[in-house]
Amino acid sequence: MCGITGYIGGSDSTAVLKSSLKNLEYRGYDSAGIALVDDTVEVYKRQGTIDDVAVPTDCDPSHGIGHTRWSTHGEPSDDNAHPHTDCTGELAVVHNGIIGNFHELKAELGGHVFTSDTDTEVIPHLIEEELERGRDLYPAVSDVINRLEGSFAIAVTHADCDAVVLARQDSPLVIGHGDDGMFIGSDVTAFVEYTRQVTYLEDGDVAALTPDGVTITNDGTVVNRPITQVTWDAAAAGKSGHDHYMHKEIHEQPHALRQSLSGRLDELAGEVDLDIDIDQEVLADIDRIQLVACGTSYHAGLFAKRLFETLANVSVTVTRASEYHVTGADDPASTLALAITQSGETADTLSAIREAVSMGARTMAVTNTVGSTVTREVDDTIFIQAGPEIGVAATKTFVSQVATLALFSVYLGRTRNAISRNDAATFLSNLRELPGAVQEILDAEGEIERLAAAYGDGESFFFIGRHLGYPVALESALKLKEISYDHAEGFAAGELKHGPLALVTPETPVIALLTEGTEPQKTLNNVKEVESRGASVIGMASIEESTAFCDETVDIPDIGRMESLVANVALQLFAYHIAKNKDRNIDKPRNLAKSVTVE
């Protein structure tokens, strides 16, 4: 996730762009830049925030665009910062999202000189080719976006054009109608201090913005998009109107998941492309994966273990990074040590991966943070592409970690001939349904809020699940304890009767995972066990029997093996509303930090 801004009108464009970029820094802050247009296009950009960019104060551009970046392709650097230009230097583009087919497009752009490692840079060069054929900017952009796969919001300026051209597909873009010009933002936060009159572009829209208004087409036809009034004020702006970053990030999950999957899976062919550098023959010879991670990332590892074992037929250990140690039984030649870490900076995880490197094992990382320490120490990295996460409690990065590891499981399964093309195709189409299923849960938030109010005063909360439900039980308990400070535990449902059942009373609500891949019929027996001790049970269920067995049921959409990940989103909301009702410091829970850089 990055931030896009733009302005065209009578005010001081440079000042507007700079303040908008400051407002958007929560969307990404590793590099920034602006393009100012006044017969020529002048680009000022560099690694860091907009405060680090030397923008002249004596120019008077008629319009401009700006960008604050959270890296997905190419590490944070001056060259990789946006805007990106074509070979003439007269065209500048800012982009939010991921161009899945940029390798193919780049290969078609022979003769063009590229100066960055980004996927974005193909866009100005593709538009340049259209302009060379004598086309105007607007039709040129319309044609080029038809060739892009993935998600994008773009803003384009050209020295010879007195309009800014915008396009959107699966990545938000908003227009602001001011008294003295028109504004652009990847969300309203960019310009809410200047205007609250906004138009939301829709997928497939291409827009031309002039100081006086906007013309929008979709599939070649002029369309009218309504102007609406934003009610929230500048103070709520960074959170886009949400009360907390955590709530905003929970709601960003459909988009984060689409970004994680974007351009990486072909469900018809049953294939996955993750841009992995390690040779396929080397991966085919791996017979043990050691997953190392902490906290929420460790739970993502537990979930992934099941997927690797069933889809890639490889044996997997999952170790809390602080407990990892190499033993004489480890064979470096056939071991892949894989660090799962949102930040890429967690000291325990780095220490574990260093031990694996010293043993001589192949190493990989799955992380959200391009340029982080872990990426420099492993043989290969897969980025989860979830966008920056500000709330201390991990939410969208957890689901994106699991989705990315699911893709890697299929990749490995195909490489090792452990899964047929057809089975891979079925699993990948389930994965494709994940963002929509998560959206269904978010749309039912009112019901989860009701459950949080009804059961939030419990003495302790127990989450139970089997197989793919077990990591979700652990993660849901962690989320609740982190932000509400209530006592909560996750248990393997079958283990209850071996001890923890002694803790169950009428004051301890039990939340049961009853979805595909969690052996729900067996877990119903455990539901009966806790109910007979007086506990209330909330079922997170895709099976009909839940309503007969549990006091309450949250319906989980029927999407196969990834259902419990969808249930996890419902339980993030459950934790959030319990904590909110108790007036906790949700984004900064006591004693916790977003990145733990000490062992």
Ligand code: F6R
């Ligand atoms: C919990 C949480 C932590 C982190 C853990 C590892 O909500 O965020 O448990 O998951 O500190 O952090 P990363 O993934 O950055 O290595």
